[in-house]
Amino acid sequence: AQTVTQSQPEMSVQEAETVTLSCTYDTSENNYYLFWYKQPPSRQMILVIRQEAYKQQNATENRFSVNFQKAAKSFSLKISDSQLGDTAMYFCAFLNYGGSQGNLIFGKGTKLSVKP
Amino acid sequence: ETGVTQSPTHLIKTRGQQVTLRCSSQSGHNTVSWYQQALGQGPQFIFQYYREEENGRGNFPPRFSGLQFPNYSSELNVNALELDDSALYLCASRFGTSGGGYTFGSGTRLTVV
Numbered sequence: 001a002q003t004v005t006q007s008q009p010e011m012s013v014q015e016a017e018t019v020t021l022s023c024t025y026d027t028s029e030n031n032y033y034l035f036w037y038k039q040p041p042s043r044q045m046i047l048v049i050r051q052e053a054y055k056q057q058n059a060t061e062n063r064f065s066v067n068f069q070k071a072a073k074s075f076s077l078k079i080s081d082s083q084l085g086d087t088a089m090y091f092c093a094f095l096n097y098g099g100s101q102g103n104l105i106f107g108k109g110t111k112l113s114v115k116p
Numbered sequence: 117e118t119g120v121t122q123s124p125t126h127l128i129k130t131r132g133q134q135v136t137l138r139c140s141s142q143s144g145h146n147t148v149s150w151y152q153q154a155l156g157q158g159p160q161f162i163f164q165y166y167r168e169e170e171n172g173r174g175n176f177p178p179r180f181s182g183l184q185f186p187n188y189s190s191e192l193n194v195n196a197l198e199l200d201d202s203a204l205y206l207c208a209s210r211f212g213t214s215g216g217g218y219t220f221g222s223g224t225r226l227t228v229v
Binding site (some may be wrong): 004033035042043044045046047050082092095102103104105106107108109 | 150151156158159160161164169172174204206208217218219220221222223225
């Protein structure tokens with residue numbers, strides 16, 4: 001069974017600085033997707049960034065980028081130029097590749113606070 | 117795109133009662149999943165429907181059941197509510213086999229007293 005581990009329950013960063021959130025996972029699959037979701041107090045899960053395991057290039061979305069290390073089963077999220085609106089819970093998630101089956105497996109989350 | 121809409125936003129029920137939570141998925145999204153998120157935890161997979169048939173289930177008892185309808189709406193039913201069922205219930209949808217990730221609703225906060 002797949003598992004996702006986020007070892008940092010809480011983190012804080014000053015506005016405009018850079019922060020990295022860690023995530024490790026365990027799977028015997030070779031093809032899969034990894035995601036970072038943001039959950040602000042509004043509760044809705046918002047997709048931040050997606051990585052396909054067969055792609056070696058790290059995904060980037062504006063101020064958000066990942067460091068995907070497939071052999072180490074590590075998938076960290078870097079937030080550059082942190083903004084107050086980045087304050088939220090961040091969840092790392094795993095999804096098996098292909099087929100109509102497959103569900104997201106989430107870590108326990110990291111609470112990020114951006115301080116002015 | 118209309119997004120994913122869940123109703124109600126909040127609900128209080130008494131132990132032993134039954135509850136139905138509703139979700140209206142994004143148009144064209146024929147896969148819908150339900151998750152339970154306890155306070156301070158990550159979401160846990162309850163079950164998934166694809167083209168109106170259940171095609172995946174997490175470690176939840178049979179008193180958790182669901183339906184998916186042709187109009188991309190779905191329901192989560194919970195019978196014989198227990199105090200531990202108090203949680204945020206999230207609905208998420210996607211199109212078929214795409215790996216583009218799920219679109220989530222804002223959830224229903226269920227409190228069982």
